[in-house]
Amino acid sequence: MKTRILFPLLLLLSILPPVVQAQDGETLVSETMCYACHQMAETSLGPPWQAIAARHAANRDVMMDVLAGKIIRGGGGNWGNVPMVPNQRVSEDQARIMAEWVLDQTP
Amino acid sequence: MFNKKQLGKTLAVFLLYTLTTLSSAATIDGIVVDQNGNPLRNIQVTYDRGSDARGATAVTVFTGTDGRFSFPDDYPERINDASDISSRALGYIQLDRVLDADRRSASVTFVMQPVTNQVDTAPASAWLRRIGDHSRQAAFIMNCIDCHQVPASEVRHYASLIDDLHASNPLQARQQSWDSIVKYMNFLSAWEFSRGAREEGVEIDTDAVYAVENSEDVVNLLSDIFDDRLDHIAGYEWGAPIIATPDTTIWDYEVPEPNAIREAVMLGDPAMLLAADVAANRIVGIDVRTGRQRNFEVPTDYTIGPHSLHRGPDGSLWVTPLFNNTVAQLNPDSGEWDIWELTTSTGGGVGIHDLSFGFEHELLTDENGNIWFSDIGNRAVGYFDPTDGKTEIWNTPVAESRAADSALYGTAAVYGLVMTKDQKEVWYSQLGNGVFGGFNVETKEFIGPFVLPSANAGPRRITISDDDVMFLALYGTGQIAEFDIRTREMIAIHDLPDTASAPYSVTWDPVRKVVWVPTANGDVIYRFDPETREYGVIPMPREQAFLRMIDIDPTTGVLVSSYANIVENVNGPRMAFIVDPGDGAYPEKFSPASASAPVPAQ
Numbered sequence: 001m002k003t004r005i006l007f008p009l010l011l012l013l014s015i016l017p018p019v020v021q022a023q024d025g026e027t028l029v030s031e032t033m034c035y036a037c038h039q040m041a042e043t044s045l046g047p048p049w050q051a052i053a054a055r056h057a058a059n060r061d062v063m064m065d066v067l068a069g070k071i072i073r074g075g076g077g078n079w080g081n082v083p084m085v086p087n088q089r090v091s092e093d094q095a096r097i098m099a100e101w102v103l104d105q106t107p
Numbered sequence: 108m109f110n111k112k113q114l115g116k117t118l119a120v121f122l123l124y125t126l127t128t129l130s131s132a133a134t135i136d137g138i139v140v141d142q143n144g145n146p147l148r149n150i151q152v153t154y155d156r157g158s159d160a161r162g163a164t165a166v167t168v169f170t171g172t173d174g175r176f177s178f179p180d181d182y183p184e185r186i187n188d189a190s191d192i193s194s195r196a197l198g199y200i201q202l203d204r205v206l207d208a209d210r211r212s213a214s215v216t217f218v219m220q221p222v223t224n225q226v227d228t229a230p231a232s233a234w235l236r237r238i239g240d241h242s243r244q245a246a247f248i249m250n251c252i253d254c255h256q257v258p259a260s261e262v263r264h265y266a267s268l269i270d271d272l273h274a275s276n277p278l279q280a281r282q283q284s285w286d287s288i289v290k291y292m293n294f295l296s297a298w299e300f301s302r303g304a305r306e307e308g309v310e311i312d313t314d315a316v317y318a319v320e321n322s323e324d325v326v327n328l329l330s331d332i333f334d335d336r337l338d339h340i341a342g343y344e345w346g347a348p349i350i351a352t353p354d355t356t357i358w359d360y361e362v363p364e365p366n367a368i369r370e371a372v373m374l375g376d377p378a379m380l381l382a383a384d385v386a387a388n389r390i391v392g393i394d395v396r397t398g399r400q401r402n403f404e405v406p407t408d409y410t411i412g413p414h415s416l417h418r419g420p421d422g423s424l425w426v427t428p429l430f431n432n433t434v435a436q437l438n439p440d441s442g443e444w445d446i447w448e449l450t451t452s453t454g455g456g457v458g459i460h461d462l463s464f465g466f467e468h469e470l471l472t473d474e475n476g477n478i479w480f481s482d483i484g485n486r487a488v489g490y491f492d493p494t495d496g497k498t499e500i501w502n503t504p505v506a507e508s509r510a511a512d513s514a515l516y517g518t519a520a521v522y523g524l525v526m527t528k529d530q531k532e533v534w535y536s537q538l539g540n541g542v543f544g545g546f547n548v549e550t551k552e553f554i555g556p557f558v559l560p561s562a563n564a565g566p567r568r569i570t571i572s573d574d575d576v577m578f579l580a581l582y583g584t585g586q587i588a589e590f591d592i593r594t595r596e597m598i599a600i601h602d603l604p605d606t607a608s609a610p611y612s613v614t615w616d617p618v619r620k621v622v623w624v625p626t627a628n629g630d631v632i633y634r635f636d637p638e639t640r641e642y643g644v645i646p647m648p649r650e651q652a653f654l655r656m657i658d659i660d661p662t663t664g665v666l667v668s669s670y671a672n673i674v675e676n677v678n679g680p681r682m683a684f685i686v687d688p689g690d691g692a693y694p695e696k697f698s699p700a701s702a703s704a705p706v707p708a709q
Contacts, residue, residue, distance in 0.1 A: 033294065033295055033298060035294075036290075036291045036294035036295060036298075037287070037291060037294075045287045045290055045291060074264070074265065074268050075268055075271070076268055076269075076271065076272050076284075077271070077272060080283075081272060081274055081279070081280040081283045081284065082280075082283050082284045082287045083265065083268035083269055083271070083272065083284060084268075085261075085265060085288070085291060086261060086264055086265070086268075088261065088678055089678065
């Protein structure tokens, strides 16, 4: 145990905004919580987007589909011992938009 | 011979008959058998009509001893081979379906086969038997199942991804992976509960809200018990007789995304399911006959985030949010609101969780008409006077033996609230430290506190019988506490048939004289009879059926509740639903078609 609640922070719940159904890569990446595991230039739970983009720059077109599939289904083996979580609520079209945005983040 | 007038009348009657016949809706019935043709009882048959259907999104019935089932409603749509009608039962798979339909009726035969592997039908709680130790299980439930089922299908899928790594050191790989998942879930939780509080560029404080504090214990437990692909489980039983019969029906009503559904009740004319959407500023109304949605926007210039719902004795709906100072009352027929923004006599705010429920599970005030509330923010109970808004609160005493567990707001959150029949006492539960107590609203003195055996007991929502016996849902330990308010003595603490089922709440049924217990991790509703101390179970037709509080329609006795998976990224249904146990206990029988007056023109 335990769960913790910080009351002052939760007071701010009084301004909850509605969820937006975005269709651009940067917003989708933000709204689908990718930042929980990925940052732009630094390793967090997962590899940084710049590193992913750099590694796959030579095979960008092929990797767009591969990454889109990985966003939805998760998987591991490329960046260490921790598999990526699946994101089953992301559609294939959304996953492709997000994958394209990731591959654009070359340093 | 007919004259012209008679002929006209006859033709009109004939045309009306023809049109009525042609447009008549279809009935659905059938039988479920095993491979040898033997009838199977207690099988769920669900007709999933889709979110655009007129009326319920899905309807579920059960087979009797003769294997037969029958849907109670007629359906305007054409039933054919493409119709999504399926059978489901714990430990069975559907082998075949034969559908014979014409315009007015459909007869369906299902063939089912028992299977050893229950992976597709066992609830998440079944997997927690692996923990073994009850106290470790309770701590785990309190940490992780606050917001989502464990192991839900996503969790099981992730276990298979870990296994796919074929790591040279599997234990280390599991620990690293589950550690990442705990951090990931902390992020999601902090995100969910700080909506609107974030400014661009400000990092999420993953230790701030509902964060797993002792993550090392959780990671070790996950690594211990989820050490395979989680694709095989056997031998799970409901642990109590299934009380569903061929007269039992479950109507599911989908709430369009995006939503963050919490409690649901049924009110109004025409009858509407009213569901609280904590992520918006609305109560979602769904006409049970047509399925038509009508949003009731709370008319404030800030979003209150509706959370708990209470039926008023006058048919109104009382709405409380989490953590801000607002109470709202909705007239569901007119759509008119009354709003109170509360400030205590010392100038402070309040964080209302529940208003006081009476034994009929509706709002019960004290004799002066004051409305009492549990204050999750200030660890207090209090009241406000709806005539002038006067508000007072009293901080609950700390139970010495749980002082360490009571240091933070979250671990001593004053949560559920009930009022005695004489309107002189309110009783509260404290989620997180296993404590409850009472408060005399006349003398303004606390009674207790009383300490449950486990600090991880819960307790969450509470309910009170017409004899002032209080029942507490012990979420963490998977039990029901039965406490006699009049003698101040614990009658008994009852284990649920599945102690990992995470009972979210309890509701006293004043006609049936039983307690209904919806579960967050067990995909079932239990019925507990305090006289015989026996349980019955109604399995729910959906996986990840994270159930909330049950309300009981006072006229028909149907159970009203919601599937309310909390974290947005977690799969699982977000619906309001109605269950007719089919026991005929209440004088009127519920039907979506007759539950409402004619739908007025919009």
